[in-house]
Amino acid sequence: MSLFTHSVNQASPATSASPAAPLKLALGPVQYYWPKAQILDFYQQAASSKAQVVYLGETVCSKRRELKFSDYFAIAQMLREAGKEVVLSTLTMLESPSELKELRRYCDNGDFWIEANDVGAIQMVQEQQLPFVAGAAISVYNHKALRQLVQLGMKRWVMPVELSRDWLLDILQQPLIADVRDCFEVEVFGFGHLPLAWSGRCFTARSENRAKDQCELCCLNYPKGRIAKSQEGEAVFLLNGIQTQSGERYNLLNDLPSMQGLVDVVRLSPEPEHSFEWLDKFQQVLESTATSRQPLPANDCNGYWHQLAGLQQARLQQTDE
Numbered sequence: 001m002s003l004f005t006h007s008v009n010q011a012s013p014a015t016s017a018s019p020a021a022p023l024k025l026a027l028g029p030v031q032y033y034w035p036k037a038q039i040l041d042f043y044q045q046a047a048s049s050k051a052q053v054v055y056l057g058e059t060v061c062s063k064r065r066e067l068k069f070s071d072y073f074a075i076a077q078m079l080r081e082a083g084k085e086v087v088l089s090t091l092t093m094l095e096s097p098s099e100l101k102e103l104r105r106y107c108d109n110g111d112f113w114i115e116a117n118d119v120g121a122i123q124m125v126q127e128q129q130l131p132f133v134a135g136a137a138i139s140v141y142n143h144k145a146l147r148q149l150v151q152l153g154m155k156r157w158v159m160p161v162e163l164s165r166d167w168l169l170d171i172l173q174q175p176l177i178a179d180v181r182d183c184f185e186v187e188v189f190g191f192g193h194l195p196l197a198w199s200g201r202c203f204t205a206r207s208e209n210r211a212k213d214q215c216e217l218c219c220l221n222y223p224k225g226r227i228a229k230s231q232e233g234e235a236v237f238l239l240n241g242i243q244t245q246s247g248e249r250y251n252l253l254n255d256l257p258s259m260q261g262l263v264d265v266v267r268l269s270p271e272p273e274h275s276f277e278w279l280d281k282f283q284q285v286l287e288s289t290a291t292s293r294q295p296l297p298a299n300d301c302n303g304y305w306h307q308l309a310g311l312q313q314a315r316l317q318q319t320d321e
Helices: 036-047 069-081 097-107 119-127 143-152 165-172 203-207 253-259 275-287
Strands: 005-009 024-027 053-056 085-089 113-116 132-134 154-158 185-198 226-229 235-240 243-251 265-268 313-317
Touching: 024 275, 036 053, 036 069, 036 275, 053 069, 069 085, 069 097, 097 119, 113 119, 113 154, 119 132, 119 143, 143 154, 165 185, 165 253, 185 253, 185 275, 203 226, 203 235, 226 243, 253 275, 265 275
Parallel strands: 005 313, 024 053, 024 265, 053 085, 085 113, 113 132, 132 154, 154 185, 185 265
Antiparallel strands: 185 243, 226 235, 235 243
């Protein structure tokens, strides 16, 4: 499998009767297993960063207990005092009564929005008639399901990561959605290794010939996931516990202009290094009036946004404005 390039014209933003609100930048939940000190340091930096929205919580594996709910709640309060909008993210796969109990603690927190990554979380917050964010793992692919979530109290929708701008534009223009569009925000995953799938098996443990129940928390050895390569030596996937991610990093830095008037929030997924440098780059593009494209690492990709194979990097042609 190889990484191709493809040239396309930059799509014009969707038109709006009123000026579009500025795009907000969000830091997604840390998807990897980091030591507690590293996580605390990351969120101290997040407090003074350009991010307007910060997501907190373990979304991959309940065995990752470096931080407890009380720790996340304390971090959330600290970030709120720093002026950030804070959202508590929930597990994507619930497999035991103890995980349901922990989910209840999140949904009963009383202070912060919940990012529901499982329909069980949606049910819990809906029972209390609380607003929520529908995570990308909810996998909403049609306008009827999207409207149903709005009726259940959804205030922000994270689009499935493998879908395109054209698809997003089409679903938002459907009559069932057009009349409720002002009731929710649209968030797009714009930077990081894409979360593609989850399984009852732990692929990281398997890669070390360990059983899932005797994993010895080996994910700590891979703070940015474990690469799975093709026979040609190219990165195909990242193994992250029960989660499978894209082998190449998704990067929509140069696609921000095409989101104006269509997208409300752009998510950057935390990495062990350089996350805040990339956050600053995204902010600089949002603040700039220049039309020049920023240089991207050769292996970064943006194919899904352009209705191409995910591994492709679309080279955007500049247009005269």
